[in-house]
Amino acid sequence: MIGKLKGIVDSCYHDHVIIDVGGVGYLVFCSSRTLANLTPGDSVMLLIETHVREDHIHLYGFYSSEEKSTFTLLQSVKGVGTRMSLAILSTLSPDEISYALAIKDTTAFSRVSGVGKKLAERIITELKDKYSSNYISEIPITSSAGKDPRINNIAIDSISALVALGVNKAEAQNRINTLLAQDKNISLNELIKLALKN
Known part of the structure; x- marks a missing residue:
């Protein structure tokens, strides 16, 4: 499995980039957020999630570990695959996703092309607890909460x-x-x- 690629940006497209690593060009699918940080000719290091199927091997690249972990988390929702996860990350940053989950904001996810109200509700329902366990576990109960x-x-x-x-x-x-x-x-x-x- 490939977990990281370090090389030269060969060329950028609307949903992927070609990274030249020692003369070998790797096609890596990325969100528009990651693509915005890439310029042909520049040196780059991308975190990679490798998906192996019977008919293909796809590489998904991320500029930050937060984006990569959010990509993995989004795919745990029924009906959200790799393409939808990248679409969500192209519209919302990991922080914006965290915020939307925290306040149960379905309209934030509905801004993403292909995400309707039902899917937005499912994303929030299925990720709320996972998000809580990952990001809220270290936050102590406030004194104002009491026993309510x-x-x-x-x-x-x-x-x-x-x-x-x-x-x-x-x-x-x-x-x-x-x-x-x-x-x-x-x-x-x-x-x-x-x-x-x-």
Whole structure:
């Protein structure tokens, strides 16, 4: 299996790139986000996910480990294959996907060509827990949550969304604690909006 390619960008196309590695050209499918970072003639290192089938071997390349792991995660959803995963990553960054999952935003995924409302709902339903276990497991319960499971869930979801957007974990928790102490009936969307304003 090929896990990484380091070479020269030979040529770029709308959904793939040719990487010259020691005179051998590797065709690598990429999202438009990764392709935007590639210029013919430049040296490049791409993380690779290799898919072997009876009739083909396909290479999928990623500029960052976050994009690669998100690509793998997306494919765990029923009805989402490699092409759909790349389409989603071409429209939404890993951070935007994390945020959409945290606030259950189906419209974000519906912006992707080929993703209808039902598939968007399925993506959120099937990935919400996986996303939570990967990104929220290290976030402690906020003191404002108390024993109320609804407040606890909102606190965790809002903190994870802020962290995904680049806010320091401790700072995110402080902001959410303060806002929940002021209004325990606040909605998730409003909580995140106010936390970002602060």
